[in-house]
Amino acid sequence: MEETSLVRNGVDIKKLIGTIKAVGTDPALGKFQFRVSNQWVNGGFNKSYIKDFYGAGQADNTRNAPFTCANDEPGVLLGQNKAPNPAEFVLHALAGCLTTSMVYHAAARGYKIRRINSTLEGDLDIRGFLDIDGAERNGYKAIRINFDIDGDFSAEVKEAILNMGPSLSPVFDIVRNGVPISVSLSNTAKEVEIDC
Amino acid sequence: MEETSLVRNGVDIKKLIGTIKAVGTDPALGKFQFRVSNQWVNGGFNKSYIKDFYGAGQADNTRNAPFTCANDEPGVLLGQNKAPNPAEFVLHALAGCLTTSMVYHAAARGYKIRRINSTLEGDLDIRGFLDIDGAERNGYKAIRINFDIDGDFSAEVKEAILNMGPSLSPVFDIVRNGVPISVSLSNTAKEVEIDC
Numbered sequence: 048m049e050e051t052s053l054v055r056n057g058v059d060i061k062k063l064i065g066t067i068k069a070v071g072t073d074p075a076l077g078k079f080q081f082r083v084s085n086q087w088v089n090g091g092f093n094k095s096y097i098k099d100f101y102g103a104g105q106a107d108n109t110r111n112a113p114f115t116c117a118n119d120e121p122g123v124l125l126g127q128n129k130a131p132n133p134a135e136f137v138l139h140a141l142a143g144c145l146t147t148s149m150v151y152h153a154a155a156r157g158y159k160i161r162r163i164n165s166t167l168e169g170d171l172d173i174r175g176f177l178d179i180d181g182a183e184r185n186g187y188k189a190i191r192i193n194f195d196i197d198g199d200f201s202a203e204v205k206e207a208i209l210n211m212g213p214s215l216s217p218v219f220d221i222v223r224n225g226v227p228i229s230v231s232l233s234n235t236a237k238e239v240e241i242d243c
Numbered sequence: 244m245e246e247t248s249l250v251r252n253g254v255d256i257k258k259l260i261g262t263i264k265a266v267g268t269d270p271a272l273g274k275f276q277f278r279v280s281n282q283w284v285n286g287g288f289n290k291s292y293i294k295d296f297y298g299a300g301q302a303d304n305t306r307n308a309p310f311t312c313a314n315d316e317p318g319v320l321l322g323q324n325k326a327p328n329p330a331e332f333v334l335h336a337l338a339g340c341l342t343t344s345m346v347y348h349a350a351a352r353g354y355k356i357r358r359i360n361s362t363l364e365g366d367l368d369i370r371g372f373l374d375i376d377g378a379e380r381n382g383y384k385a386i387r388i389n390f391d392i393d394g395d396f397s398a399e400v401k402e403a404i405l406n407m408g409p410s411l412s413p414v415f416d417i418v419r420n421g422v423p424i425s426v427s428l429s430n431t432a433k434e435v436e437i438d439c
Contacts, residue, residue: 057286081365087356092253121305125347133413150287218333224380
């Protein structure tokens, strides 16, 4: 009975297959735009508000209130430790997206997952941020991720599930390959556009 | 009196200058390692635990309990909307890091900031994630960020403060330029290493 269930790994298979079919037929349904607004509070403490996005051909209105997420820094980085810091949030996003990519695609292929745990490490030298040494990059020099995956499948299937992460995860692609970012300034007589 | 204050923009200037001096003298103090562990719960819902890190020459032990952050997906992406999704967390991290970079470096240069607000948009086509069209990248194709910065300074200084973000922010560098990521699998007879 398990195999004919319409929910696998917590994913509604009928809906997943329907989504793949719909987006395959009408590519415009694949276009998404995610949005965040952020407000500085004090020092290294700031808050993001996350609610609206565009996707599947329309503005989404299923979130009644925004999610509020804070960033802060630990004391050694002159903050008050009220929240994780932005570099830690990158690892959070990466872990979540890789896991969801494995879970959804394993579900579509009929693999029932019992457990996915991951640990992530990112190496960063703050001499870049402190503008001490121009030769150091500002961001992570390397990220290592270890996955512990469990389910009733062979070692080969487990490796195949692992590979669904890096090969399909949006955030993996973002953090691995980089994204063009444009930064602009509002409320000035002259608009400044930094295209990177 | 304002100008001689040791706290500017919520940043302890004496501590900031002390940090720059200490790391400049002993480069080993600049090495940081951030860590996140993540646990899959169900479907697109998973949780990260963020507590320990290494930095400034020692293991940090100032956080008594881990921060817990969830990822989920909205209904249209087969989730239950319990939390922002990982791609939204990337924008959150980016906003926070750019803002903190501006705030800290403006403080070091004597500029008092009254307000920083930002709005971010990221364009993504889920045909990549859904494995529908191999030509589409999985992650964001473009990110646009607009800053509203206010304080008692000239338009030129405001532009200089804006530039401190992209030129110094660790997360901007990560998301703009990409990071080498290695993914491994534990608890298997054979260790699988995907070096990307």
